[in-house]
Amino acid sequence: MNLGIIKVKINQTEFELQGNSTLEDAAKIYGATPPFAAAVNTEFVPRSDYKEKRLKNGDEIELISPITGG
Amino acid sequence: MNPSHNPSNESKDSEITLYGETFKSRLLLGTSRYPSPEVLAKAVEVSNPGMLTASLRRQSSDKESSKSFWELLQKLNVPILPNTAGCHSKEEVIATAQMAREIFETNWIKLELIGDDYTLQPDTVNLVSTAQALIALGFKVLPYTTDDLVLCQKLVDVGCQAVMPWAAPIGTGKGPINPYALETLRERIKVPMIIDAGLGLPSHACRVMEWGYDGVLLNTAVALAQDPVSMARAFQNAVNAGRGAYLSGAMQPQENAQPSTPVLGTPFWHHT
Numbered sequence: 329m330n331l332g333i334i335k336v337k338i339n340q341t342e343f344e345l346q347g348n349s350t351l352e353d354a355a356k357i358y359g360a361t362p363p364f365a366a367a368v369n370t371e372f373v374p375r376s377d378y379k380e381k382r383l384k385n386g387d388e389i390e391l392i393s394p395i396t397g398g
Numbered sequence: 399m400n401p402s403h404n405p406s407n408e409s410k411d412s413e414i415t416l417y418g419e420t421f422k423s424r425l426l427l428g429t430s431r432y433p434s435p436e437v438l439a440k441a442v443e444v445s446n447p448g449m450l451t452a453s454l455r456r457q458s459s460d461k462e463s464s465k466s467f468w469e470l471l472q473k474l475n476v477p478i479l480p481n482t483a484g485c486h487s488k489e490e491v492i493a494t495a496q497m498a499r500e501i502f503e504t505n506w507i508k509l510e511l512i513g514d515d516y517t518l519q520p521d522t523v524n525l526v527s528t529a530q531a532l533i534a535l536g537f538k539v540l541p542y543t544t545d546d547l548v549l550c551q552k553l554v555d556v557g558c559q560a561v562m563p564w565a566a567p568i569g570t571g572k573g574p575i576n577p578y579a580l581e582t583l584r585e586r587i588k589v590p591m592i593i594d595a596g597l598g599l600p601s602h603a604c605r606v607m608e609w610g611y612d613g614v615l616l617n618t619a620v621a622l623a624q625d626p627v628s629m630a631r632a633f634q635n636a637v638n639a640g641r642g643a644y645l646s647g648a649m650q651p652q653e654n655a656q657p658s659t660p661v662l663g664t665p666f667w668h669h670t
Contacts, residue, residue: 365454
């Protein structure tokens with residue numbers, strides 16, 4: 329089934345993905361390297377769900393990593 | 399103010415217990431703004447902090463810097479207190495806290511919900527319900543808050559077993575700008591309290607510890623000192639000194655001078 333192309337934002341940069349893409353696909357395309365965690369549309373997605381988490385047009389994905397903080 | 403701890407146990411009292419978990423020091427240290435990772439590591443080594451704060455940001459092209467910080471944290475082997483710095487809504491806080499829990503493998507969270515970008519004052523209207531939501535998700539919440547008594551009490555009421563009022567806005571180094579509010583808070587709030595934000599000098603830390611605060615959390619005062627390592631040590635000494643003074647029970651100030659040397663037998667003294 330051709331699901332076409334969807335447009336998503338990963339860390340505020342626009343990406344075009346296949347319509348059946350998952351969060352795992354998005355993390356790969358972005359080149360995310362561990363350790364990182366993810367949220368889609370301000371909702372946390374556990375690492376164990378990346379493969380099942382289907383993305384849809386307009387999703388905003390955050391891939392975040394540890395940094396220094398106060 | 400009467401010390402609530404046993405003064406004879408002073409050496410043990412360098413530790414702080416939060417949510418039933420004991421940490422080795424009453425000084426909590428931030429990891430940001432140091433001249434280099436090496437200086438941060440050395441500051442941690444000399445000041446022996448109970449926890450280190452860390453944060454989360456979008457993974458950028460500079461992946462190496464994040465990776466090396468991560469490796470440094472593993473090496474330092476100090477409990478991590480992730481923060482939700484920069485969050486402006488309950489939803490952002492909750493997602494950030496959950497991401498932090500997955501990465502740092504800890505339920506501890508320093509709740510920062512910013513209400514004003516200029517002063518970095520917390521969103522006091524939504525802070526309590528946000529803390530409550532985090533607690534329901536199993537987090538051990540240390541909320542960064544103002545020195546408002548009723549707000550702090552509400553945070554305790556929804557299950558915060560410690561609260562972290564500011565001394566002054568983050569990064570200002572002004573020290574306690576409202577001593578009356580902070581002293582009142584200490585008298586009224588019965589859970590552990592940590593002064594978070596606004597300290598600039600070891601004397602500031604010493605002062606709030608003398609008032610009976612249970613710990614201090616600081617970053618900029620150490621990181622931006624000309625010699626951060628030496629300043630980290632100075633803050634640790636100040637925290638211990640203040641705690642010792644609190645446990646010792648300070649004398650009451652007197653209006654009139656009273657000689658400390660006995661008057662009886664003073665040579666050359668005679669009635670005039």
